Structures are given as structure tokens and as C-alpha cells.
Amino acid sequence: LRFRYFLICTIEFLHFQLHLSNLVFELVLLNRFGISVQLHNGEFHFENHFFLVQICNVGLKAMILLHIAKNEQLLHLEMDDFSVIEDDFKTYDKEFQVDLKSKEEIDLLVFGLEGEEGKLASILMQIHQQPTEEKLSGWFLKLQDELQNVKTFYSSLAKVVSSDRYYRYHELFRHITQKIVCVAAILIFFTQRHLLTRSEAAEILGVAEREENGFHLDLEDYLHAILLSTSEFCRFAVNFATFGHYERVDDIADILGKISAAFRLLNFKSGNLRKHYDTLKYSLNKVEEVKYNLTIRGLRKYSEQEK
CATH class of the missing domain: 1.20.58.200 (Translin; domain 2)
Structure with missing residues (x-):
């Protein structure tokens, strides 16, 4: 989730119920609030005052009421491509290995200095x-x-x-x-x-x-x-x-x-x-x-x- 503006979130209630179905995401819209929802390239865009989201995940149902500022597109839901994360962590691993190698070289030199200090x-x-x-x-x-x-x-x-x-x-x-x-x-x-x-x-x-x-x-x-x-x-x-x-x-x-x-x-x-x-x-x-x-x-x- 990326928040471009400040959101005031209120948890309305949590309801737990066993459900043996696969992972399902349902959007239940309250028509009386005039909600418009657009689905484009795997991204949800919400407009107007209120919307209600119902999530069913292997028996867990959570209903969260979110208050959003009027006439602004404030919430942007997006799943990052894992390949981007993978590339980042490969870079982190390279930095980690360089750091580890430096510490090993320093430890060897310190060991030599300890020998001289012992003399x-x-x-x-x-x-x-x-x-x-x-x-x-x-x-x-x-x-x-x-x-x-x-x-x-x-x-x-x-x-x-x-x-x-x-x-x-x-x-x-x-x-x-x-x-x-x-x-x-x-x-x-x-x-x-x-x-x-x-x-x-x-x-x-x-x-x-x-x-x-x-x-x-x-x-x-x-x-x-x-x-x-x-x-x-x-x-x-x-x-x-x-x-x-x-x-x-x-x-x-x-x-x-x-x-x-x-x-x-x-x-x-x-x-x-x-x-x-x-x-x-x-x-x-x-x-x-x-x-x-x-x-x-x-x-x-x-x-x-x-x-």
C-alpha cells in the first residue's frame, strides 16, 4: 500500500468465521454512497467518500471502514513485481559479502598485531x-x-x-x-x-x-x-x-x-x-x-x- 495523503482509519469490527475456500478478495460496495471503483492493470482506484472492503482469507473475514477525503484518489493498491525485490536483495547480498570479506581480512591483521603486542x-x-x-x-x-x-x-x-x-x-x-x-x-x-x-x-x-x-x-x-x-x-x-x-x-x-x-x-x-x-x-x-x-x-x- 502506498499512501499519498494522510488517512484516518477506523476499525469497525472484525468477524472470524471458518471458510474452506481458496483465497478470495471481495469488494462490497455501498451504493448509497455512490462509490466508483476502477480496475486497471491489477490496480484498484477508489473515489468519493466511503468504501467498504470485505476480505475472505481461509476463514478470516475482516471488514474495515475507511474514511477518505472527498474527490481525491488517496489509496493506491499495487503488488510489486518480485523480480524487482529479488534484484534488490541480490545487490544487498553482494554488499554483505564484500563487508564480510573485509572483516575477515581485518581479523587476520588484528591477529598479527596481537602477536606483536604479546611480544x-x-x-x-x-x-x-x-x-x-x-x-x-x-x-x-x-x-x-x-x-x-x-x-x-x-x-x-x-x-x-x-x-x-x-x-x-x-x-x-x-x-x-x-x-x-x-x-x-x-x-x-x-x-x-x-x-x-x-x-x-x-x-x-x-x-x-x-x-x-x-x-x-x-x-x-x-x-x-x-x-x-x-x-x-x-x-x-x-x-x-x-x-x-x-x-x-x-x-x-x-x-x-x-x-x-x-x-x-x-x-x-x-x-x-x-x-x-x-x-x-x-x-x-x-x-x-x-x-x-x-x-x-x-x-x-x-x-x-x-x-
Whole structure:
């Protein structure tokens, strides 16, 4: 049914009765209303004020009274040719198959990235277990070498995921991206003494920084990665204190304080990002406790600012 104008429909009554005949459509006209009905090419056209339709379908009879505006042809009944519907759904199936193929290719690339991230996590675990000054430089060089391998996977992702369909498939690779950028943030802090920027992270991955440049590092993914790194920094602070690297504890407390202050400048609209940010205060409090315990035991030196 196609309605060209607004129809006010009132159900007069429904009557059910068993009927063993084949599907029959009957039009019962009320002559006193002067109804004219035209049948042309399988289409019914109704005119004037009222008409009454009686449908008999294997025992079901429904009588519906429709009020139609005067002198207008308002109701057009037409059966679409199934071939048209069939052609449409064949087109939908082709689109579905293309989408399915893209997802399979992305899943394979993400699987490869997860393997690389596992290697990075293994190196981080060894750093946590033996954070000695003699071994740290060697561990960080290994991290740097392993991070070079992820560029190949992101280059392949950029070929599969076009810029206009980036957020259609974004959920498939966003979490692994956050983990890899988190490792990059840790590496940059310990080797270059500053917080990883979004442009630096995009360069490490081998992708664009902004959306208009194609396959890029999503801003929220970058921010989630920075927040993810704060938990690792907190763990490093405890391990550094255990191995007597007290100055590094101060460095970690300083960077966490700056990250916390920086995130306060953001007007959060993402619920997930806000919840993730709430975990930062626990990491910051933990590092402050470590720093306090070292201070009261006389194990750390006061900075010039503290003096």
C-alpha cells in the first residue's frame, strides 16, 4: 500500500468465521454512497467518500471502514513485481559479502598485531621483574625494534579500510591499537623524558594523525592509551623503589601529575573515557604513597622546588 495523503482509519469490527475456500478478495460496495471503483492493470482506484472492503482469507473475514477525503484518489493498491525485490536483495547480498570479506581480512591483521603486542608485553614484564639501570637500556632497545614491526600491519589495514568506512570497522582494531600506543608512551617517556604526543604515536604506527588524511590514529584511542600507560607507570614506581631507583619514582610521580592536570582540561563527552580517567587518580595516589614512604625513611632526596 502506498499512501499519498494522510488517512484516518477506523476499525469497525472484525468477524472470524471458518471458510474452506481458496483465497478470495471481495469488494462490497455501498451504493448509497455512490462509490466508483476502477480496475486497471491489477490496480484498484477508489473515489468519493466511503468504501467498504470485505476480505475472505481461509476463514478470516475482516471488514474495515475507511474514511477518505472527498474527490481525491488517496489509496493506491499495487503488488510489486518480485523480480524487482529479488534484484534488490541480490545487490544487498553482494554488499554483505564484500563487508564480510573485509572483516575477515581485518581479523587476520588484528591477529598479527596481537602477536606483536604479546611480544611487547613480554618485554615489559621482564623490565618490571629486573628494572636495573644496566639492563633498562637494552630492554628499551628491544621495545623500539619490536614497535617497528607494527607498521607493516597498519599499512595493510589502511589498504583494506577506506577512509569513508574507517569507523565501520574501527571497533575491530581499536583495543589492540590502544595497547600498542600504551607501550610506545612508556618507551618515549623513559628514553626521551616526555609524554608521547598524538603525532609521535601516529608516526610510530605508520598512520595519519588526523581523520581528513585517511586511515588515522583516533583521538580517543590515543587518550585511552595514555590513561592505560598510567597503570604501568604506577607499577614501575613500585618496582623502581624496590630496586633502589628512587629518582625514577620522582620522575613517574611528576609525569602522572602532569597527565592528571592535562586531562582536567578536557570536556569529556565519552562515558568510557571519563570512566577510564577516574582510574588515574588511584594510580596517582599509589605513586604518592610510594614517594611518601621513601621520604619518611630518608631514601629520596628533596628536589629544589620541595626544598
